[in-house]
Amino acid sequence: MAGQGDLKLLGMLESPFVIRVRMALHLKGVSYEYIEQDLSNKGELLLKNNPVHKKVPVLIHNGKPICESLAIVQYVDEVWAATSPSILPANPHERALARFWAAYVDDKFFPAWLGILKAETGEERDKKMSETLPVVEQLETALAQCSNGKAFFSGASVGYLDLAVGCNLLWLDAMRKMFGVVVIDAARTPVLAAWADRFRESDVGKEVLPDADIAVEYAKKIQVYRPASK
Ligand SMILES: N[C@@H](CCC(=O)N[C@@H](CS)C(=O)NCC(=O)O)C(=O)O
Structure with missing residues (x-):
């Protein structure tokens, strides 16, 4: 697995948006800590890291949150650019x-x-x-x-x-x-x-x-x- 610092994913197992991010991390071979969220009773970690939308997924990389699944996939692709495959097209x-x-x-x-x-x-x-x-x-x-x-x-x-x-x-x-x-x-x-x-x-x-x-x-x-x- 690629080295990545401290990486946490706040998610919910059935969420397509969370699955999308998990797929991107899998493609890159990046390991992370997955933290399931109870969306009927949102916790401090989620509210603090996604105060605008209060939704999952949230990726927290070395303490910095990234929200919105498509933005997260692009972030993962850029941070682990040296790790194949490239998720976004090169052209x-x-x-x-x-x-x-x-x-x-x-x-x-x-x-x-x-x-x-x-x-x-x-x-x-x-x-x-x-x-x-x-x-x-x-x-x-x-x-x-x-x-x-x-x-x-x-x-x-x-x-x-x-x-x-x-x-x-x-x-x-x-x-x-x-x-x-x-x-x-x-x-x-x-x-x-x-x-x-x-x-x-x-x-x-x-x-x-x-x-x-x-x-x-x-x-x-x-x-x-x-x-x-x-
Ligand atoms: N546009 C967002 C959508 C995320 C989203 O809708 N997440 C849902 C779970 S599928 C959520 O956290 N809902 C909690 C809420 O609406 O309060 C993304 O792509 O990340």
């Missing part, structure tokens, strides 16, 4: 494109599928699903644009945009189990569906992406799992 245009689409993932894709998860009736879930599909189709376009026909968004191996999208798979898989909805469907978005399978089978997918059951359990706990509400 400035490709880097800008990857950042553009990563912002799209967080601004459009994440809220879209969260709407499906939070729907209170089957009817509402169907509506949220139909609103999500065009958002997913845009990701299919992004994949074609960024991958140049290679296996991943970032080319031949997993990189920034793969992490940005891939961390959401836990919850997409959980929603499939809970509600039978298929957000990334091979018939509608074949290239993205094949990418998702490859990502799950990649080293970072297998080592860091948790089993969907932990998201199912969490959903039950926060009561968004209402299988009888149709």
Whole structure:
């Protein structure tokens, strides 16, 4: 493991944003202390280190906090630049494109599928699903644009945009189990569906992406799992 000084990650196991950071640290082979947070009763450590948003993930490197998952992934890539692989593309245009689409993932894709998860009736879930599909189709376009026909968004191996999208798979898989909805469907978005399978089978997918059951359990706990509400 790469030497890194004192490195702590404040997180929550089911959070896609935390998983994204854990994936970046795994790619770089950086070891860290993981500190699970109770978001229903936020502790002093979280409030002190992310006073603006009070959210996880927070990476604390030698006492200095870095907040917001995409900023943290970029920080990790820069601090451990000498450690392969590079997470962001080297080419400035490709880097800008990857950042553009990563912002799209967080601004459009994440809220879209969260709407499906939070729907209170089957009817509402169907509506949220139909609103999500065009958002997913845009990701299919992004994949074609960024991958140049290679296996991943970032080319031949997993990189920034793969992490940005891939961390959401836990919850997409959980929603499939809970509600039978298929957000990334091979018939509608074949290239993205094949990418998702490859990502799950990649080293970072297998080592860091948790089993969907932990998201199912969490959903039950926060009561968004209402299988009888149709
Ligand atoms: N844009 C943030 C989103 C982080 C986020 O929403 N974290 C959630 C957990 S998934 C959280 O800490 N929620 C606590 C709250 O909203 O009070 C990032 O990328 O880090």
